[in-house]
Amino acid sequence: EPEVTQTPSHQVTQMGQEVILRCVPISNHLYFYWYRQILGQKVEFLVSFYNNEISEKSEIFDDQFSVERPDGSNFTLKIRSTKLEDSAMYFCASSRAPGETQYFGPGTRLLVL
């Protein structure tokens, strides 16, 4: 069964450094998403992406964040200058169409020191 994959599974970085989180959505899906989950808290929406542009973004998704689909398979989340409070689990998800089930990847655990 096709699934969403994410790399790396874990990332440790110094405050102020840039990180890029990578995702490979399910191949016939057209809508892509990033979420984050701070330890012990609920999953929070960051951004949705369709047709090579951002469809929606939350208040969390400020100028420090950007997303890109650099080729036909990868979908990336970049954090330009990480802060301590960016430490969280970051989930990528994809769906065939808006409103259809979103399939989540296993997540990348980011720790900012």
Next chain:
Amino acid sequence: KNQVEQSPQSLIILEGKNCTLQCNYTVSPFSNLRWYKQDTGRGPVSLTIMTFSENTKSNGRYTATLDADTKQSSLHITASQLSDSASYICVVLHGNNRLAFGKGNQVVVIP
């Protein structure tokens, strides 16, 4: 404000027993409601999805209910197994494509 509240926050049940998890939401406009299962350190996996007109949806030992009038949903787990130990997250789709997540019900099944 779009909110999804779940109860109980956590519960421990004996293997083979049943349990029911509750979800209340104040999300508008409502599109559909999903229950996801999230194993520790993993991404959420969809269990059920219900639209406004559906009252009940089953997926194996999982049965979800929806009362759109009172804005309540429940997830019933029948004959629990050790592998049911996970967080169960109630998620409401509002607007065109925006998900509102509950904090999850943490279920621990013990032998």
